[in-house]
Amino acid sequence: MSVINITGLILAGGRGTRMGRVDKGLQHFQSSTLAAHVMQRLAPQVASVAISANRNQAAYEAMGVPVWPDELAGFEGPLAGLQTALRRCRTDLLLTAPCDSPFLPADLAERLHAALLAQDADLAVAVTMETDESGERYRRVHPVFSLMKASVLPQLSAYLDSGARRMDGWYKSVRVAEVLFDDNAAFRNINTLGDLKDMEALAARAAQPAQHQPGGAGYTPDAMPVEQAQALIRSLVQRHAPAPLAQRVGLRSALDRVLAANIVSPIDVPAHDNSAMDGYAFRGADLLPDAPTTFKVVATAYAGRPAAVPAGPGECVRIMTGAVMPPGLDTVLPQELAAAVGDGRVTVAPGSIAPGANRRFRGEDLAAGAPALRKGKRVSPADLGLIASLGIAEVAVQARLRVAYFSTGDELRSIGETLDAGSIYDSNRYTLFGMLERLGCEAIDLGSVKDDPDTLRATLRQACEHADVVLTTGGVSTGAADYIRQIMAELGDVAFWKMEMRPGRPMAFGRIQSGGHSALLFGLPGNPVAAMVAFYFFARGALLQMMGVDAERQALPLMRARSAAAIRKKPGRTEYQRGILAADGQGGQEVRITGAQGSGILRSMSEANCMVVLHASQGDTAPGDMVDVVLFDGLV
Numbered sequence: 001m002s003v004i005n006i007t008g009l010i011l012a013g014g015r016g017t018r019m020g021r022v023d024k025g026l027q028h029f030q031s032s033t034l035a036a037h038v039m040q041r042l043a044p045q046v047a048s049v050a051i052s053a054n055r056n057q058a059a060y061e062a063m064g065v066p067v068w069p070d071e072l073a074g075f076e077g078p079l080a081g082l083q084t085a086l087r088r089c090r091t092d093l094l095l096t097a098p099c100d101s102p103f104l105p106a107d108l109a110e111r112l113h114a115a116l117l118a119q120d121a122d123l124a125v126a127v128t129m130e131t132d133e134s135g136e137r138y139r140r141v142h143p144v145f146s147l148m149k150a151s152v153l154p155q156l157s158a159y160l161d162s163g164a165r166r167m168d169g170w171y172k173s174v175r176v177a178e179v180l181f182d183d184n185a186a187f188r189n190i191n192t193l194g195d196l197k198d199m200e201a202l203a204a205r206a207a208q209p210a211q212h213q214p215g216g217a218g219y220t221p222d223a224m225p226v227e228q229a230q231a232l233i234r235s236l237v238q239r240h241a242p243a244p245l246a247q248r249v250g251l252r253s254a255l256d257r258v259l260a261a262n263i264v265s266p267i268d269v270p271a272h273d274n275s276a277m278d279g280y281a282f283r284g285a286d287l288l289p290d291a292p293t294t295f296k297v298v299a300t301a302y303a304g305r306p307a308a309v310p311a312g313p314g315e316c317v318r319i320m321t322g323a324v325m326p327p328g329l330d331t332v333l334p335q336e337l338a339a340a341v342g343d344g345r346v347t348v349a350p351g352s353i354a355p356g357a358n359r360r361f362r363g364e365d366l367a368a369g370a371p372a373l374r375k376g377k378r379v380s381p382a383d384l385g386l387i388a389s390l391g392i393a394e395v396a397v398q399a400r401l402r403v404a405y406f407s408t409g410d411e412l413r414s415i416g417e418t419l420d421a422g423s424i425y426d427s428n429r430y431t432l433f434g435m436l437e438r439l440g441c442e443a444i445d446l447g448s449v450k451d452d453p454d455t456l457r458a459t460l461r462q463a464c465e466h467a468d469v470v471l472t473t474g475g476v477s478t479g480a481a482d483y484i485r486q487i488m489a490e491l492g493d494v495a496f497w498k499m500e501m502r503p504g505r506p507m508a509f510g511r512i513q514s515g516g517h518s519a520l521l522f523g524l525p526g527n528p529v530a531a532m533v534a535f536y537f538f539a540r541g542a543l544l545q546m547m548g549v550d551a552e553r554q555a556l557p558l559m560r561a562r563s564a565a566a567i568r569k570k571p572g573r574t575e576y577q578r579g580i581l582a583a584d585g586q587g588g589q590e591v592r593i594t595g596a597q598g599s600g601i602l603r604s605m606s607e608a609n610c611m612v613v614l615h616a617s618q619g620d621t622a623p624g625d626m627v628d629v630v631l632f633d634g635l636v
Contacts, residue, residue, distance in 0.1 A: 006109055007089040008046035010038050011144055012053045012099035013070055013081040023056050025099030032231040037102035040225055045109035046095055048617045052081030062555050063227040064615040078144055078167050086153040098144045100190040111179050112147035121177035123148040128184045142187045143168040224499045225616060226574040233509060237542050240511055244398040244548045251387055254379045256440040257397035258548045263373040265390050268363035273325040276358045277334045280346050282316035284331040284355020292339055294347045332358035376550030398548040404467035405432045406446035406459055408475040428473040428531050435535055439543055457487050461514040470519050474526030488512060500573040503530035529605055533576045558628045564592035567621040574616045578608035581629055591629055
């Protein structure tokens with residue numbers, strides 16, 4: 001069937017009351033999340049996928065699809081998400097599936113679409129035959145598994161405007177086709193934490209041959225979607241990575257380190273009520289409402305030098321920015337607003353200043369005892385200044401993450417060596433060094449290693465015994481001399497090694513052990529661009545997670561820009577293309593591809609200032625289409 005006119009919608013916008021008000025779609029299931037499993041089964045059936053979600057939107061956006069919060073206020077239910085989706089989708093048809101049904105049928109869209117056409121219906125819905133407690137058979141309608149025409153939006157809106165909220169109640173206003181499915185388990189919802197545990201065990205028993213894989217049952221190590229791979233990495237890091245150790249360092253040494261505890265302010269900031277401007281301080285109550293007010297200047301207050309003379313009624317104090325407000329005074333007139341100044345007096349025009357203006361209150365920026373910076377934040381230059389303003393000389397930070405890295409390949413030569421036929425200089429170790437330094441890791445360079453199993457095994461053991469994480473480049477594809485993957489299996493577990501992405505399809509991830517030590521290992525591709533892409537979109541987040549960086553700051557920030565030209569791409573895999581982002585002359589941003597996108601063209605990474613992210617569900621991009629972009633600023 002054709003899926004060109006179908007948008008798939010994953011319904012994840014509910015309150016999750018039966019699961020303790022947690023976000024069901026983000027619950028761990030088979031080394032991924034429920035929503036990721038639903039998307040994996042839904043995406044091949046439709047042209048594009050979106051998620052209806054009202055919470056944790058950043059986590060859902062990290063799956064690489066649009067996230068649409070409800071536009072209907074005061075009601076978090078599937079109909080609210082459905083109404084928003086019908087307004088936003090740009091296709092003739094919308095297919096819905098809940099985030100808590102990870103085994104939805106692979107032919108759901110095809111069968112619903114066939115019934116929609118055959119019966120000239122507005123909406124097609126899945127039905128199964130169930131057995132009640134007395135043994136009687138009955139037809140069970142699954143309203144959240146439905147395919148509908150976008151033209152039903154007026155009927156749905158009218159139904160919601162009436163105050164009704166039942167998912168299947170509005171069917172009376174449209175023509176409905178019911179489609180009988182034989183596989184009842186495919187429509188099973190996971191509503192409680194108990195259901196989640198039971199379904200996990202059931203799936204493991206049903207896929208016995210895969211249960212010994214570190215990724216768990218049901219995952220595909222030789223063709224893994226990007227989002228599933230990222231979720232698997234997060235899960236394994238959470239389960240196997242040791243908690244980072246804390247240490248106290250001097251303030252200057254804390255730059256780019258990760259806070260191990262909240263920075264709590266020991267003082268009020270500012271410590272006193274003070275002036276926000278250079279000007280004249282007086283009582284706002286002394287201002288005349290309809291006539292000029294003249295004050296006598298009796299003293300001057302400077303920052304760090306309070307006024308020596310108190311001001312009474314009709315008197316004011318010349319005051320500088322940051323100076324302590326004299327007792328009883330609550331208003332500051334900026335000096336440029338004075339109607340007249342001279343002979344020790346200043347005149348204020350009526351209506352030129354409001355009582356209480358330009359006064360900063362004690363503790364207005366930060367109250368004593370309040371957190372100034374939160375645990376998990378990387379310390380920036382601005383943070384150093386903030387901490388210094390609190391009088392704090394030392395802070396608790398996470399110990400630097402130790403990352404050992406090396407390149408593999410007989411063809412590699414170090415800088416300074418002579419290039420013979422077929423050999424190349426090893427560039428990957430230098431890009432890895434730069435990327436690790438930018439993250440604040442302790443980088444341990446183990447050099448270039450020949451394609452010899454014994455040497456590779458010994459180097460991996462050495463790396464494991466001296467580092468928390470091991471990074472390699474090369475040796476993870478299917479070539480005769482690609483040994484990393486098989487040695488990883490000897491020393492530990494291989495979670496996956498091929499992904500549906502370009503560049504960087506071959507990439508190993510797992511855990512190795514040696515000499516009583518354990519380390520996570522990323523086997524990055526050997527091609528320079530592919531190695532950098534794999535690092536940024538997979539290894540980087542895991543390293544930050546191990547460093548104790550809070551979850552919100554682990555993901556790469558995406559921005560939207562218009563494509564300057566057409567970009568060819570087939571749906572089904574995620575592509576990362578190097579681009580140059582610039583202003584389009586109309587107040588927006590426009591991105592163009594740098595040219596040839598071969599994974600060995602490192603110059604293209606140097607010329608580019610961003611990466612264009614083309615998600616698995618996307619096809620060709622036309623000029624003017626909006627695309628996701630990750631800026632290189634601060635990364636490369």
